[in-house]
Amino acid sequence: MKDWIMGLIAGLLVSVAILSFMALIATKACAQTSWENNPLNYKNSPYNFDNSQYNYKNSQYNWENSPYNLDSKNGIYNNEGNRIGYEVRNSQGTRNIYDNNGNRVGYQR
Numbered sequence: 001m002k003d004w005i006m007g008l009i010a011g012l013l014v015s016v017a018i019l020s021f022m023a024l025i026a027t028k029a030c031a032q033t034s035w036e037n038n039p040l041n042y043k044n045s046p047y048n049f050d051n052s053q054y055n056y057k058n059s060q061y062n063w064e065n066s067p068y069n070l071d072s073k074n075g076i077y078n079n080e081g082n083r084i085g086y087e088v089r090n091s092q093g094t095r096n097i098y099d100n101n102g103n104r105v106g107y108q109r
Contacts, residue, residue, distance in 0.1 A: 036109050043092045044107050050090035053102045058088045060102035067100050 035041055042048055049055055056062055063069055065086045076085045076097065085099040097106040 051096050
């Protein structure tokens with residue numbers, strides 16, 4: 001009977017240790033997503049006109065963003081050297097990333 005109780009206590013201690021470790025990892029993961037990088041922050045939102053593809057500064061129709069502009073300084077290229085998009089910084093410091101069709105595919109702060 002004594003061995004059974006000791007086994008139960010040991011199992012509970014291991015379970016508590018594992019759950020504590022998992023909670024610690026989850027807390028650190030949540031702490032890394034700051035409000036500055038949160039997609040719900042209006043500065044990062046596609047509904048902010050500074051980030052919109054309809055803003056001419058961000059548009060694929062702007063010559064600075066065009067894949068046909070060989071002197072473009074904001075092109076994004078894959079490992080094979082093919083242009084896959086472009087980036088535009090807005091006035092709030094967000095770097096918006098667009099594909100060659102002008103669709104916003106990401107951002108970085």
